[in-house]
Amino acid sequence: MKPFLALVKRDLTLGLRRKSQIYQPLVFQLLVVTMFPLGLGSGAKTLALIAPAVIWILALLASLLTLDQIFKNDYDDGSVESYVLSSSPLSMAVLAKVLAHWLLSGLPLVIFAPVLGVLLHLPTASYPILMLSLLIGTPIFSFIGSIGSALTMSLKHGGLLLTVLVMPLLSPVLIFGAGAVVESALGNSASQHLMLLSGLLVLSFTLVPFAAAAAIKINLE
Amino acid sequence: MSIIIATELSCQRGQFDLFRPVTFELNHGQSLLISGPNGIGKTTLLESIAGLRAISQGELVYQNIELSKNKDKWFDDSFFIGHKTGNKKELNCLENLSLFLQIQGIDISQDQAEEALEKVGLGGYEYQFAGSLSAGQKKRLALARLLLIKHPVWILDEPFVNLDVAGCEWLLGVLNNHLDNNGILIITAHDNQSIRERTTQELILEMAQ
Numbered sequence: 001m002k003p004f005l006a007l008v009k010r011d012l013t014l015g016l017r018r019k020s021q022i023y024q025p026l027v028f029q030l031l032v033v034t035m036f037p038l039g040l041g042s043g044a045k046t047l048a049l050i051a052p053a054v055i056w057i058l059a060l061l062a063s064l065l066t067l068d069q070i071f072k073n074d075y076d077d078g079s080v081e082s083y084v085l086s087s088s089p090l091s092m093a094v095l096a097k098v099l100a101h102w103l104l105s106g107l108p109l110v111i112f113a114p115v116l117g118v119l120l121h122l123p124t125a126s127y128p129i130l131m132l133s134l135l136i137g138t139p140i141f142s143f144i145g146s147i148g149s150a151l152t153m154s155l156k157h158g159g160l161l162l163t164v165l166v167m168p169l170l171s172p173v174l175i176f177g178a179g180a181v182v183e184s185a186l187g188n189s190a191s192q193h194l195m196l197l198s199g200l201l202v203l204s205f206t207l208v209p210f211a212a213a214a215a216i217k218i219n220l221e
Numbered sequence: 222m223s224i225i226i227a228t229e230l231s232c233q234r235g236q237f238d239l240f241r242p243v244t245f246e247l248n249h250g251q252s253l254l255i256s257g258p259n260g261i262g263k264t265t266l267l268e269s270i271a272g273l274r275a276i277s278q279g280e281l282v283y284q285n286i287e288l289s290k291n292k293d294k295w296f297d298d299s300f301f302i303g304h305k306t307g308n309k310k311e312l313n314c315l316e317n318l319s320l321f322l323q324i325q326g327i328d329i330s331q332d333q334a335e336e337a338l339e340k341v342g343l344g345g346y347e348y349q350f351a352g353s354l355s356a357g358q359k360k361r362l363a364l365a366r367l368l369l370i371k372h373p374v375w376i377l378d379e380p381f382v383n384l385d386v387a388g389c390e391w392l393l394g395v396l397n398n399h400l401d402n403n404g405i406l407i408i409t410a411h412d413n414q415s416i417r418e419r420t421t422q423e424l425i426l427e428m429a430q
Contacts, residue, residue: 010312
């Protein structure tokens with residue numbers, strides 16, 4: 001357990017010193033969301049209609065901005081080698097990396113979501129479901145992203161490849177996440193969508209550490 | 222029976238063999254210097270021995286068990302420092318040293334880390350970011366780990382690079398001490414006569430046919 005905590009602590013310290021990993025996704029979201037009223041040119045009703053989809057797509061795109069960093073820096077400076085050679089399992093290191101990435105890049109998106117909701121006239125009643133769905137959904141971005149990052153870490157410009165690899169895998173998350181918010185905006189129960197989303201989270205929690213560990217080993221060969 | 226036995230070991234890059242298969246045996250207190258021209262595959266061989274890459278041909282046995290079946294024990298007992306040191310430029314020396322070892326499952330106290338930095342010549346630099354160190358100091362920061370570990374097998378890739386004369390002498394002392402304490406050392410080094418005299422075996426890699 002100690003190596004796990006040490007790795008999380010190190011990554012959080014690094015993230016708080018680099019800062020860009022935290023504020024870049026938020027600034028990106030804010031800039032894009034302000035373009036929607038300008039581009040659409042129509043009133044609050046249309047905005048409220050598209051708000052769930054826009055917020056969820058922005059969360060997805062904002063996550064993609066930082067996903068390649070999960071293992072890229074560590075590969076460049078040799079830290080990845082130390083995870084492989086460590087006596088604790090490589091999958092635990094993956095889990096620690098994912099947790100740290102989510103705390104730095106995913107959690108801020110969840111907290112920031114109501115601001116986007118206000119800008120897009122999302123019905124107030126949907127805010128709890130919006131935040132809850134993002135709370136379940138954004139860790140899945142970090143999980144699946146870690147596989148993509150492990151596969152592309154040795155490439156100089158692997159960002160686009162990572163997006164192509166990861167996007168299709170993340171589309172169910174988008175469907176159920178945005179779906180939950182749409183249902184709640186219509187006054188229906190969102191529990192069905194949220195449960196499916198939770199299922200995806202459990203699935204990625206159990207499978208991804210092994211998949212990403214295998215991807216790291218392939219990449220070092 | 223030797224602790225480490227390598228038979229007809231060879232490494233590939235793509236589909237090509239890098240060097241002629243090598244065979245060696247190592248026991249407690251013994252050391253192996255791997256040399257050869259640039260690009261022959263010294264680093265690849267070291268990384269394969271350390272367990273970072275698969276061995277494409279031949280057999281490596283540690284304590285009578287084939288390495289691929291004995292990985293946990295091997296990772297517990299061996300310590301590798303390569304060209305890429307794993308230090309983060311946004312962390313200070315103290316954080317780099319202690320967090321790196323903690324991530325590897327080695328528990329050390331703040332005092333131990335400070336003492337090691339002092340010994341390695343980085344006293345006074347404890348709270349300096351690693352990014353602002355010179356190349357030689359970065360190397361010293363990585364080598365400070367050697368003072369805090371108890372692994373019997375050390376695998377070092379060009380540890381003398383970037384070190385000044387005093388640094389080389391210090392490192393030589395540390396390696397001597399390790400070997401005197403029945404440690405095992407596998408090392409690559411260019412143009413270092415002192416280490417050549419100290420090591421018990423030298424392996425010169427030759428081009429594969």
